Amino acid sequence: MKKCIALLLAVGLIATSVIGCSNPAAEGEDSSSKDQTVASEGEVKEDLSGMTIGYLMPDTSESFLSWLSNGVKEKFAEDGVTVDIADAAGDSAKQIGQIENFAASKTDLIIVMAVDPTSVGDAITRAQAQGTKVLVAGSDTGVYDASMMTDQYDDGCQMAEMAVAWIDEVYPDAKAGTIEVALLESRDTPEASLRCDGMNTITDLSDKVKIVQTVGGIKDNASAQSAMENIMQVNPDIKVVLCYNSGGGMGVNEFVMRAGSGVSDPSKFAVFASDTDEASLALVADSADDKAVLRGIVKFGSDDLIGDTYNLAKKMISGAEYEVMNPDPLTKVTPENVADFQ
Numbered sequence: 001m002k003k004c005i006a007l008l009l010a011v012g013l014i015a016t017s018v019i020g021c022s023n024p025a026a027e028g029e030d031s032s033s034k035d036q037t038v039a040s041e042g043e044v045k046e047d048l049s050g051m052t053i054g055y056l057m058p059d060t061s062e063s064f065l066s067w068l069s070n071g072v073k074e075k076f077a078e079d080g081v082t083v084d085i086a087d088a089a090g091d092s093a094k095q096i097g098q099i100e101n102f103a104a105s106k107t108d109l110i111i112v113m114a115v116d117p118t119s120v121g122d123a124i125t126r127a128q129a130q131g132t133k134v135l136v137a138g139s140d141t142g143v144y145d146a147s148m149m150t151d152q153y154d155d156g157c158q159m160a161e162m163a164v165a166w167i168d169e170v171y172p173d174a175k176a177g178t179i180e181v182a183l184l185e186s187r188d189t190p191e192a193s194l195r196c197d198g199m200n201t202i203t204d205l206s207d208k209v210k211i212v213q214t215v216g217g218i219k220d221n222a223s224a225q226s227a228m229e230n231i232m233q234v235n236p237d238i239k240v241v242l243c244y245n246s247g248g249g250m251g252v253n254e255f256v257m258r259a260g261s262g263v264s265d266p267s268k269f270a271v272f273a274s275d276t277d278e279a280s281l282a283l284v285a286d287s288a289d290d291k292a293v294l295r296g297i298v299k300f301g302s303d304d305l306i307g308d309t310y311n312l313a314k315k316m317i318s319g320a321e322y323e324v325m326n327p328d329p330l331t332k333v334t335p336e337n338v339a340d341f342q
Contacts, residue, residue, distance in 0.1 A: 156198020224251025
């Protein structure tokens with residue numbers, strides 16, 4: 001069975017992702033409108049000690065975001081660079097204030113993962129005017145010195161694709177509308193909504209699937225467990241859950257694997273999510289032997305996202321040449337390839 005799943009994911013889904021999931025929000029976009037040249041300051045600073053970076057997170061309660069920001073902070077500590085992590089707690093107005101405060105204090109670089117990418121453009125422009133460089137990650141704010149962007153819609157689509165491949169392997173003879181699916185979403189920003197829209201394409205990819213419950217505002221372990229407890233009371237036959245992020249995915253896994261969850265056979269249950277960290281990757285590996293049910297997760301960035309962020313930010317504050325546009329690739333991580341990312 002495992003070999004069949006590997007074949008499906010390695011071959012069949014690659015084709016699906018190419019032809020089956022284009023982002024309607026991106027259609028008609030003119031990529032040439034963005035400056036993709038190499039920026040340079042000329043003289044490169046060798047000693048960065050004493051420089052400062054503000055790392056603006058939309059919500060550090062998300063395990064992935066905490067892992068990423070703290071990893072970058074640890075790397076810069078070796079250079080004598082101070083990284084201050086600012087948690088907006090999902091409040092775009094608070095994040096705008098954080099951008100303004102960092103700029104006013106003459107911070108050398110601000111890294112922004114925006115709560116709402118449509119709301120921070122003016123604040124970023126003012127920060128640039130005060131001499132602070134801005135690296136935008138995860139979404140398109142329209143204004144930046146450099147960017148690391150992710151196609152959030154495709155992120156959600158790739159979750160759906162992994163789920164359909166698993167369903168076709170484990171339930172090959174299932175009739176239309178018999179595989180019940182729950183979606184744990186988070187639509188608190190436009191970018192988050194795009195990811196959730198991609199998750200909803202699961203019904204376009206398979207007629208076996210029926211979405212029976214959608215719960216919003218789920219981004220962490222505790223809220224996911226609570227949601228699953230309520231979902232299973234109403235829909236005890238659910239077989240698949242798609243989660244906005246790894247925090248939610250780990251919460252669903254924890255609920256399903258505990259005694260009394262209502263899931264009698266974990267091998268017939270699957271969770272798929274996005275945003276990798278060490279804990280979620282370990283669960284994906286364990287799912288190969290049904291010791292966990294988190295069976296797939298979408299990873300954005302290269303094999304070393306912390307290193308990529310650090311290296312780009314370091315170039316920006318040192319005056320070295322750097323690429324303005326740095327698109328983040330998306331990768332499906334399953335039990336078959338998870339060892340490559342651990």
